[in-house]
Structure formats: C-alpha cells, structure tokens
Amino acid sequence: MSRLALVTGGVRGIGSAIARALQADGYRVAVTYHGNETAADNFRKETGISAYKWDVADYEACAQGVAKVVGDFGAPVEILVNNAGITNDCMFHKMAPEQWRSVIDTDLVSCFNMTRGVIGPMRDANFGRVINIASINAQKGQAGQVNYCAAKSGIIGFTKALALESASRGITVNAVAPGYIATDMVAAVPPEVLAKIVAQIPVGRLGHAEEIAGLVRYLASDGAAFVTGATFTANGGQYLT
Numbered sequence: 001m002s003r004l005a006l007v008t009g010g011v012r013g014i015g016s017a018i019a020r021a022l023q024a025d026g027y028r029v030a031v032t033y034h035g036n037e038t039a040a041d042n043f044r045k046e047t048g049i050s051a052y053k054w055d056v057a058d059y060e061a062c063a064q065g066v067a068k069v070v071g072d073f074g075a076p077v078e079i080l081v082n083n084a085g086i087t088n089d090c091m092f093h094k095m096a097p098e099q100w101r102s103v104i105d106t107d108l109v110s111c112f113n114m115t116r117g118v119i120g121p122m123r124d125a126n127f128g129r130v131i132n133i134a135s136i137n138a139q140k141g142q143a144g145q146v147n148y149c150a151a152k153s154g155i156i157g158f159t160k161a162l163a164l165e166s167a168s169r170g171i172t173v174n175a176v177a178p179g180y181i182a183t184d185m186v187a188a189v190p191p192e193v194l195a196k197i198v199a200q201i202p203v204g205r206l207g208h209a210e211e212i213a214g215l216v217r218y219l220a221s222d223g224a225a226f227v228t229g230a231t232f233t234a235n236g237g238q239y240l241t
C-alpha cells in the first residue's frame with residue numbers, strides 16, 4: 001500500500017499543487033481546509049482527493065481530524081506537509097493583539113498542533129517526512145509583517161530542533177521558504193505594490209505553485225532520506241541565503 005500524505009491548506013494555491021504532485025507520485029493523499037467550500041468542492045471534483053475541514057490553529061480539532069483521516073485510510077500519516085497559513089498585515093505600532101495571535105496561531109502553533117498528532121506513530125514506524133512551508137519573509141524580514149515573519153521564522157527553528165530529535169528514527173523534517181508565488185494570498189497585495197515586488201525578483205516574474213510542489217515531492221521521497229533540518233529557498237533569486 002502506498003504511503004499516506006496529509007497536506008494542510010490543500011484545496012487552493014501552493015497546498016493544492018503539492019497535493020496534486022504527491023498524488024501524481026503515487027501517494028495516497030488527504031488535505032485539509034478551513035472554510036472555502038467552493039474551493040474544496042472544486043478540488044474534490046478535479047482530483048478525487050479527500051478534503052477535511054478543520055482549523056489548524058485548534059489543537060483538539062487537529063487531534064480529532066488526524067484521527068479521522070487515519071481511521072478513514074486505515075493507515076498512519078507518513079508524510080505531513082504543514083502548508084496552511086494566513087497573513088494579517090499591519091504596521092507593528094498599530095497591530096492589535098488579535099492580528100498578532102491569529103497569524104502566530106494559524107502559521108506557527110499549527111505546526112505543533114498537526115505534527116504532535118503524527119510524530120509518535122512516525123517514530124514507532126521508523127519512517128516519516130515532515131515538510132513545513134515557511135517564507136522568504138522569515139529570512140529577509142518585511143515591513144508590515146512582524147506577526148508573519150515571527151511565525152515563519154519560528155517554523156525554521158521548529159524544523160531544526162525537531163529534525164535533531166527525529167533523525168535517528170528515520171524521520172526527516174525540512175522547511176521550504178517560497179518567495180512570491182502567484183496564489184490568492186499574493187493576489188491580495190495591491191497591484192502597485194506587487195509591481196514593485198516583481199521588479200526585485202531576478203527571474204522577472206512571480207513563482208508558480210508547482211515550482212514549490214517540485215521541492216516538496218523531492219523532500220517526501222525516499223531519496224531525500226539524508227536531507228534533514230534544512231530550509232530550501234525557492235524565490236527566483238530575490239533573497240540569497
């Protein structure tokens with residue numbers, strides 16, 4: 001039986017491209033989403049992949065959700081992609097506690113909530129892949145995104161420490177830091193701001209979600225067993241680490 005991969009925020013954007021790529025590679029795939037029923041229905045129809053609705057910021061919802069996926073597939077989650085994320089941009093001196101908390105909870109605490117439920121069985125099985133989607137802005141900083149940069153930088157530390165704890169158990173833990181990718185998240189950026197961003201990308205365009213999925217499918221593969229604790233940038237040359 002092929003391995004089971006679970007992708008959070010998988011009905012749109014980067015997560016959808018990741019889920020489709022893993023399906024094409026022969027994995028059994030499940031995804032989560034938060035509330036966009038239209039996107040979820042379209043995704044189910046197009047791919048045949050099961051899409052489960054829960055809030056990744058909610059620990060109990062994640063525990064119950066993972067248990068449901070495992071029960072439905074009759075298999076443990078062997079590949080987890082922590083992709084779900086939001087922005088809630090605001091200059092820090094005007095940022096409300098809720099703007100801080102919503103991004104920290106959805107983008108960073110979610111990695112604890114989701115990974116905590118799958119890491120034990122991965123350790124028991126001596127195999128696992130945890131792939132966390134960070135951001136270029138964790139690496140370079142971005143005005144108006146103190147909350148997002150803090151959350152995404154936290155993901156990189158989470159990745160390194162969990163990689164060290166898990167290495168002897170056949171589990172790899174890696175992060176991918178995308179640059180600006182043409183998804184709904186970036187469509188929310190005002191056009192004049194986006195034009196200035198694209199001008200800073202040496203490749204001369206936004207990235208495609210499939211270009212991030214390509215990295216993830218490699219990290220999920222058996223051939224990536226020696227790669228752990230790393231953060232992979234895919235940003236068109238916009239910021240070199």
Ligand code: NDP
Pocket residue numbers: 008009010011012013014015032033034035036037039054055056057083084085086106133134135136177178179180181182183184185186
């Ligand atoms: P989108 O906004 O296109 O999609 C986000 C997905 O996450 C959606 O499926 C959404 O569900 C889901 N989601 C959001 N909040 C929650 C929640 N609380 N619980 C469960 N699911 C949730 O984002 P992108 O595809 O652009 O981004 C994917 C990841 O990549 C994010 O972590 C983002 O920070 C990161 N990233 C994106 C970049 C970009 O340029 N696009 C650049 C760098 C990093 P629903 O569909 O139901 O709303």
